[in-house]
Amino acid sequence: MRTVLKPLIVIFACLATFVSHDARAQTALPSFGGASLTAHHTQAKLILSADTAKPGDTIWAGVDMKMDASWHTYWKNPGAAGLATKIQWQLPPGVTAGEIQWPLPEKFPPVEVTTYGYEKEVVLLVPLTLASNLSAGPLDLKAKVSWLECKDVCVPANQSVETKLNIGPETKTSANAATIELWQKKVPQTNDVYSLSAWWEKPASDDTRPLIIGNEQMMAAKNIKYDSVDFFPGTNDAFEIQAATETISAQSAYIRFRKVVKKFSGDWPKGISGVLVIQNGNSRYGYEVKLPVSDQAPAGETIPAQTPPVRAGETPALPLMLLYAFIGGLILNIMPCVLPVIALKILGFVSEARSEPRRVRNLGLIYALGVLVSFLALAAIVIGVKAAGHHAGWGMQFGSPVFVVCLTTLVTLVALNLFGVFEVTPGGRVLNSAGELASRHGAPGAFFNGLLATTLATPCTAPFLSGALGFAFAQKSPTIILIFLFVGLGLAAPYVVLSCNPALLKFLPKPGAWMEKFKVAMGFPMLATVVWLFSVAASDYGSRVFWLGVFLVVIAFAAWIFGEFVQRGRKRKGIALAIVLILLTSGYTYALENRLHWREMIAETDAAGPINQSGGTGWQPWSPAAVAQARAAGKPVLVDFTASWCVTCNAIVKPALENNSVAAKLKEMDAVVLIADYTRTPSEITDEISKYGGAGVPLVLVYPKNPDAAPIVLPQPSPLQLPSGYAKIVLEALDRSAR
Amino acid sequence: MKITLALLTALTFVTAAFAVEVGKPAPDFSGTDINGKTVKLSDYAGKLVVIESYNSDCPFCNNHYKTGAMPDLQKDLAAKGVVWLIVNSVNPKNSSHRTPEQAKQEMIDKKITADAWIDDSSGKIGHLYGMLTTPQMFVINKDGTLVYDGAIDDKADPSHDPKTARNYAREAVDNLLAGKPIEVSQTKPYGCSVKYAD
Numbered sequence: 039m040r041t042v043l044k045p046l047i048v049i050f051a052c053l054a055t056f057v058s059h060d061a062r063a064q065t066a067l068p069s070f071g072g073a074s075l076t077a078h079h080t081q082a083k084l085i086l087s088a089d090t091a092k093p094g095d096t097i098w099a100g101v102d103m104k105m106d107a108s109w110h111t112y113w114k115n116p117g118a119a120g121l122a123t124k125i126q127w128q129l130p131p132g133v134t135a136g137e138i139q140w141p142l143p144e145k146f147p148p149v150e151v152t153t154y155g156y157e158k159e160v161v162l163l164v165p166l167t168l169a170s171n172l173s174a175g176p177l178d179l180k181a182k183v184s185w186l187e188c189k190d191v192c193v194p195a196n197q198s199v200e201t202k203l204n205i206g207p208e209t210k211t212s213a214n215a216a217t218i219e220l221w222q223k224k225v226p227q228t229n230d231v232y233s234l235s236a237w238w239e240k241p242a243s244d245d246t247r248p249l250i251i252g253n254e255q256m257m258a259a260k261n262i263k264y265d266s267v268d269f270f271p272g273t274n275d276a277f278e279i280q281a282a283t284e285t286i287s288a289q290s291a292y293i294r295f296r297k298v299v300k301k302f303s304g305d306w307p308k309g310i311s312g313v314l315v316i317q318n319g320n321s322r323y324g325y326e327v328k329l330p331v332s333d334q335a336p337a338g339e340t341i342p343a344q345t346p347p348v349r350a351g352e353t354p355a356l357p358l359m360l361l362y363a364f365i366g367g368l369i370l371n372i373m374p375c376v377l378p379v380i381a382l383k384i385l386g387f388v389s390e391a392r393s394e395p396r397r398v399r400n401l402g403l404i405y406a407l408g409v410l411v412s413f414l415a416l417a418a419i420v421i422g423v424k425a426a427g428h429h430a431g432w433g434m435q436f437g438s439p440v441f442v443v444c445l446t447t448l449v450t451l452v453a454l455n456l457f458g459v460f461e462v463t464p465g466g467r468v469l470n471s472a473g474e475l476a477s478r479h480g481a482p483g484a485f486f487n488g489l490l491a492t493t494l495a496t497p498c499t500a501p502f503l504s505g506a507l508g509f510a511f512a513q514k515s516p517t518i519i520l521i522f523l524f525v526g527l528g529l530a531a532p533y534v535v536l537s538c539n540p541a542l543l544k545f546l547p548k549p550g551a552w553m554e555k556f557k558v559a560m561g562f563p564m565l566a567t568v569v570w571l572f573s574v575a576a577s578d579y580g581s582r583v584f585w586l587g588v589f590l591v592v593i594a595f596a597a598w599i600f601g602e603f604v605q606r607g608r609k610r611k612g613i614a615l616a617i618v619l620i621l622l623t624s625g626y627t628y629a630l631e632n633r634l635h636w637r638e639m640i641a642e643t644d645a646a647g648p649i650n651q652s653g654g655t656g657w658q659p660w661s662p663a664a665v666a667q668a669r670a671a672g673k674p675v676l677v678d679f680t681a682s683w684c685v686t687c688n689a690i691v692k693p694a695l696e697n698n699s700v701a702a703k704l705k706e707m708d709a710v711v712l713i714a715d716y717t718r719t720p721s722e723i724t725d726e727i728s729k730y731g732g733a734g735v736p737l738v739l740v741y742p743k744n745p746d747a748a749p750i751v752l753p754q755p756s757p758l759q760l761p762s763g764y765a766k767i768v769l770e771a772l773d774r775s776a777r
Numbered sequence: 778m779k780i781t782l783a784l785l786t787a788l789t790f791v792t793a794a795f796a797v798e799v800g801k802p803a804p805d806f807s808g809t810d811i812n813g814k815t816v817k818l819s820d821y822a823g824k825l826v827v828i829e830s831y832n833s834d835c836p837f838c839n840n841h842y843k844t845g846a847m848p849d850l851q852k853d854l855a856a857k858g859v860v861w862l863i864v865n866s867v868n869p870k871n872s873s874h875r876t877p878e879q880a881k882q883e884m885i886d887k888k889i890t891a892d893a894w895i896d897d898s899s900g901k902i903g904h905l906y907g908m909l910t911t912p913q914m915f916v917i918n919k920d921g922t923l924v925y926d927g928a929i930d931d932k933a934d935p936s937h938d939p940k941t942a943r944n945y946a947r948e949a950v951d952n953l954l955a956g957k958p959i960e961v962s963q964t965k966p967y968g969c970s971v972k973y974a975d
Contacts, residue, residue, distance in 0.1 A: 119910045119970035121933065151909045151970035186836070186935065190871050192969040194836045194935040244798050245963065278965050302927065302963045 078195035079106035082183045085161070085214035090204040094170035097209070099135070100161040100218045101125055101183055101199065110155045111185045113143035115273040115312075117153035117281060121186035121194070122273075123162065128180040132169035133203075139163040141224035142313065142324035143270065145281060152281030153188075154270055161221035168205070177203045226313045226324030232293060236310060236329040240721060245301050249279070249310075249331065250286070252294035264316045267293050270324075271312035276304045279312065307331060334426065356517065359509045363521045366503025367528020369756075374685050375498035376529075378449075378563040379491040382456075383533060385557055386484065395540045401484045402537025406530035408488020413526035416492070417519045420511065430511045431727060432504075432734035433496045436683040437719030439578040443586060443636050445493065446571040449564055450590050451597060452490070456561035458554075459594070460601025488530070494567065495529060497683045499734055501754045507733030574683040577717050578639045585634035592625035639718065660714035662726070668710035669745040674775045676709055676768075677749075679727055679737040681716040686755055687736040693761035695738075700765050703772050707743075738768065742775040750775060797906050799962050803915070803923040806902045808864070808895040811877040811884075816862065816893045818917070825859045825953060827946055828915040829929075830908040831894075832865060833887060834873035835969035836935035838911045846939035847912075848888040850947055859950055861891040866903030868974035874898060900973040910968035914946040918953055925949040927964030 080103050087098040103111060103123070112120040127135045140162060143154040166179070184196035232253050239248040251269055271279035277299055284296040293314075299307070311328040370376055386401070420430040435441045455462055462483075499507075503525065510521035536542055568590075576583040596618045603614035630636045658664060660677055668675045678695055680687040694700065695711075704711055716723050716735045727737055730751050738752040750771045755764045797803060803826075807817045818826065829847075833839050841847040851861050867874045875883060880894055897903055906915060907926075916925035930942035949959045 118966075119968055121935065121967075148970065148973055150904065150907075150973060153970060186969075188969065190972060191834050191873055192836060275965060302965055303961065 078187060078193055078197075079109040079189070080104065080111055080185060080187045080195060082185075082197045082199050084179065084181060084199035084201045085217065086166075086179070086201060086203055086212055087215045087218045088203070088209050089212040090206040090208065090210040091168055092207055092209050093132075093168050093172040093205060095209050096165050096167045097203075098218050098222070099164045099166050099179065100214070100221060101164070101181065102159070102161045102217070103156070103183070103185070104159050105157060105187065108157070109187050109189045110146060110153075110157045111160065111187050113154040113156070113270070114138070114140050115154055115271060116186075117146075117155075118151040118278075120153045120155065120188060120192075123183065123185040125162065125164065126182045126184075127164075128182070129166075130177050130179075132172045133177065133179065134167045134169075136165040136167065139165075139222070139225045141221050142226055142315065142322060145268070145270075149282070161217065163218065163221060163225065172205045174205050174207070177205060179203055224324075226326045229314060229325035229327045232314060232325065232327075234293065234314065234327055234329055235332070237332045237335050238306070239296065242301075242306065243722075246280075246298050247301070247306060249297045249299050250294065250335070251297065251314075251329070264293075264318045266317045267295055268315040268317070269295070269297060269312055269327075270315055271297075271310065274307070275302065277301045277307050279310060356520075359506050359521060360524045362502040363506035363510075363524035364528040364531075366500050366506055367525040368531055369500040370495045370498060370503065370525075370529050371532055373495070373498040373500055374689060376491055376495045378560075378567050379487060379494055382487055382490075382560065385553070385560060386487065398537045398540055401481065402534045404481050404484040405488045405537075406527075406534050408485040409492050409530040410488075410523060410526040411485075412489045412492035413522045413529075414519065416496070417522035420518055420522075421515050424511075431716075431719055431724045432499060432507050433681070433684065434719045434724070434734070436497055436574060436681065437717065439575065439639050440637060442571060442575045442578060442683070443630070443634075446568060446575060446586065447590065447593060448490075449494075449567050449571060450593060453561045453564035453568060454594055454597045456557050456564060458558060458601075460597045461605055491529060492526070497681075498685050499736065499754055500686075501756045504733045504737075504754045508728065508730075511728060511733060570685070571683075574717070577682040579634060579636075580640040582634050582640070585629045586636075589625050589629035589634065592621055592629065596621040596625070657711050657713045660712040660723075662722075664710070664712055665741065668712075669741055672743060672745065674707050674709045674743045674772070675712060675739075675741040675749075676704065676772070677712045677714055677739040677741075679714040679716055679723060679732075679735045679739075681719075681735050683717060684735045690755040690761055690764050691736040691738060694755075694764035694768055697761060697765040697768075700768050700772075703769055707772060707776055709772070738771075740768075740771045740775045797915075797923050797926065799923050799926050801923060802921050803917045804905055806905055808897055808902055810893040810895050811875075811880040813877070814893070816895055818862075818921075821860045822921060823919055825854075825857075825919060825950060826915075826917040827854060827859055827861045827950065828906070828917070829861065829863050829891070830866065830903065830906075830911050830913040830915075830966075830971060831863045832867050832873050832911040832969065832972065833883060835911040837933075837968035840935050840937070841912060841929065841939050842887045842889075844939050845888070846944075848890060850944065851890045854947070854950055855890060855892075857950070857954060863889065863891045863894040864897050864902050864906075864908070865894060866897040866900045866908060867972040868900065869898050870974065871972040873972060898974075900971075903971050903973060908971050910966040911971055912968055913966040913971075916946055916949040916953070924953065924959055925962055926966075927961075928966045928968075931964075933967035 083102045083104075085100045085102050087100075088095075091097045101123075105111060112122050114122050116122050125135075125138060129135060141156070141160055143156055143160075146153045146155060146157075178200060179202070180198065180200040182196055182198050184194070186192055186194050234251060234253050236249060236251045239250050241247075267285065268283045269279070280298045280300055282298065286294050286296055301307075309328065309330045311326075314325045314327050316323045316325070371380065383405070386405075419435070423430045423434075454460065506521055506525070510518045513521075572583065572586065572590075575586050579586065599614055599621070600618045604611050604618065607614055657678075660679075665675055665677065676695075678687075678691065680691065682688070714723050714726070716727075727734065730737065730739065730749075732751070736755065739749045740752065741747075741749040752767060752771055755767075803818065805817060805819045807815060810816050831838060833842060838847075854861060865875065865880070875896075877896065880896070883889070884891075884894060895902065902908075912929045914925065914927065914929050915923060918924045925945060927945060929946055930939060930944045932939070932942040945961050945964060948961070952959050
């Protein structure tokens with residue numbers, strides 16, 4: 039019966055409001071509605087805090103609105119839909135109404151269209167100021183209240199309300215004073231409890247931009263407790279602070295949450311106002327806040343990574359993370375990235391093996407210093423990136439084409455140097471004896487090796503390392519520096535240990551003529567590194583990478599002239615040097631600047647990235663929406679975060695995922711497979727990786743079929759692990775996800 | 778409670794991720810109109826398209842129909858060769874849902890002259906376009922770019938006279954046809970929430 043009536047009610051109510059909008063006077067019932075039909079689902083009543091008031095006083099009026107079950111009316115900011123209740127006063131002269139004081143509203147679903155309003159009952163409070171010259175006697179106070187009430191349909195309604203107030207010598211509270219006082223307590227208070235700031239998390243990518251609201255770290259020391267925190271924004275036509283609130287603080291004392299601001303017109307707002315809502319147990323408190331929005335996080339503030347879904351509630355201890363960092367650095371030594379540098383180190387040890395122990399130890403320490411200095415530089419970059427409001431990632435410098443070109447050139451020169459094309463000596467002299475070879479690996483050489491080892495290590499992650507770095511990226515500056523230094527210590531440790539114990543080096547053969555051959559042989563791993571770097575550059579420049587090749591050839595030619603005619607030449611050294619300089623300048627201006635346009639990458643869509651995974655599996659590009667869509671369809675999802683410069687990704691993870699049994703399993707499960715290309719380190723992917731406590735690529739996530747279950751984060755492949763071994767880990771995770 | 782909150786949050790972000798963006802290509806969709814015909818946005822490639830998020834039980838929408846403002850706008854724009862698509866995303870359990878028969882009658886009663894009334898009771902198109910309220914208007918230019926998303930006009934009220942308000946959809950179409958830039962390309966939509974299934 040009710041369902042049949044509802045549309046009727048609505049139609050009557052609409053007609054009532056529309057047809058006789060202003061003609062309707064006192065009654066809440068439409069004149070034609072029939073006795074049993076209530077026109078609307080809200081009854082309004084005007085109450086006062088005083089029966090009698092003396093002139094000059096301010097008393098409180100309340101518009102008491104009682105809603106039928108499940109119907110609601112709206113707050114001053116109705117949210118994504120709805121309409122705020124309005125009060126139009128008709129007051130006798132000498133009585134002035136102030137602004138409506140709105141009690142703290144509730145948030146109403148659906149989530150897509152969140153609204154703010156009141157269910158059951160609300161008393162909207164208005165201060166009434168009485169002029170001091172009012173004469174004694176009764177006054178009629180009237181108002182027209184109009185509102186929109188909604189349940190599964192919306193009905194606009196209005197009602198005239200009135201009451202009497204006596205003007206007398208003394209103010210006497212009314213029977214309703216207690217009700218008004220009760221609702222006054224629900225009106226958000228001026229905020230003097232929380233010292234809050236608001237800042238943009240990052241630059242806008244489209245018409246939405248994430249905003250962080252948080253309290254200062256000092257405040258966190260006070261024992262503020264809350265179960266949840268929210269922010270109800272005031273109204274604004276130019277932008278909307280969306281209803282969803284993402285809490286990003288791990289500790290309960292912190293207030294730190296993310297809101298998304300959608301801009302309709304004009305500039306990004308410089309300030310926001312609204313109500314901070316603190317929920318603790320069954321109590322809710324509202325505080326009026328007005329905050330300037332700064333472009334970056336306040337000094338000393340960092341944006342902590344979102345609590346990783348799988349490890350929620352667990353804050354890893356610093357000493358454990360330092361240990362992980364050390365072990366991770368140690369393992370980096372045997373990851374494919376650093377192998378070419380190891381060859382150099384072996385050569386260094388051989389040539390020094392017969393030197394005096396103190397010299398060997400010093401060189402070991404200088405190498406360690408080179409490593410540590412470069413790790414400090416990396417830590418500084420990470421801190422800088424974070425201060426700019428971005429997430430940092432391990433290996434992110436490979437997203438910069440300029441960096442890739444410089445490194446490619448440098449490694450090419452190292453290879454040519456090993457081949458003996460030219461020498462690196464302080465005076466540019468020729469070296470021709472084994473004894474002098476040893477001196478080449480003096481202090482600057484050891485330091486340079488340390489730098490090179492670190493630079494080449496960054497595109498590799500190792501077990502333990504990823505966890506430690508992921509933790510570091512979410513911490514404050516001193517912790518970041520500490521963790522990075524420990525990774526450096528781990529990377530340098532084997533050499534320091536070896537150089538401090540010359541006895542361990544006894545097994546090495548005596549230096550001799552064979553060393554020259556060994557040195558040349560070691561140039562080939564360096565060439566292999568160049569090929570790999572070149573392929574990274576190819577994904578940045580597309581077919582223009584040809585000009586990088588041309589540039590490398592010019593550089594190599596210049597290096598040969600330099601070695602052959604400047605360093606070893608006898609006559610016309612000046613001319614040779616001039617030719618070298620001309621080659622370098624013209625190579626740079628023509629090949630790099632004019633043809634390669636080395637500072638500009640080609641458009642993402644034109645790049646042949648690792649999107650072209652083969653193996654018969656239908657790889658799709660990753661996006662949060664793609665994951666959500668697949669999960670909503672009840673399908674398991676596998677996401678491979680990878681980059682063309684990531685050695686571990688391409689050597690172990692990619693072949694494992696393309697493994698026949700994995701491909702068959704994915705097909706059988708009807709899994710959606712997504713590939714997130716981190717080659718250019720887009721910030722969405724950095725953000726996503728940091729959500730899972732990771733530091734960079736590779737990262738493989740498997741989202742179970744059950745859309746509510748958290749994704750499984752696959753462990754980092756260990757060094758020397760075969761793709762088939764990693765495939766087993768993938769299969770295991772897929773099995774778990776199907777359950 | 779926390780889990781529910783987290784889910785709500787996640788869902789909202791998902792929704793936000795699906796929403797369309799002004800200045801970008803309007804995503805294609807396919808729906809069934811009340812005559813059982815399949816309607817695709819791409820069917821109208823090369824034409825100006827206006828999409829109206831509709832629910833006539835919503836007083837904000839109804840205000841535009843009972844005052845005759847919306848039927849007039851539909852007629853005026855049709856005369857200029859503009860395609861008008863009504864998208865009704867009310868879920869079948871809501872009392873405002875319309876069966877195809879009811880919808881056909883309503884088109885006559887309300888003098889609706891849209892090219893199609895698409896039954897989106899699954900909310901698929903509504904979610905794809907991030908429709909929040911009824912009414913909410915979208916204008917798509919001839920090359921398929923979304924050029925307006927937001928409120929129908931500048932008076933968020935269920936009982937105003939729409940003919941005296943600044944109608945953003947009409948203005949966008951007129952400017953497009955006159956080759957002028959669109960002054961207001963995005964506004965906060967007002968009205969009732971779209972009655973999606975829970």
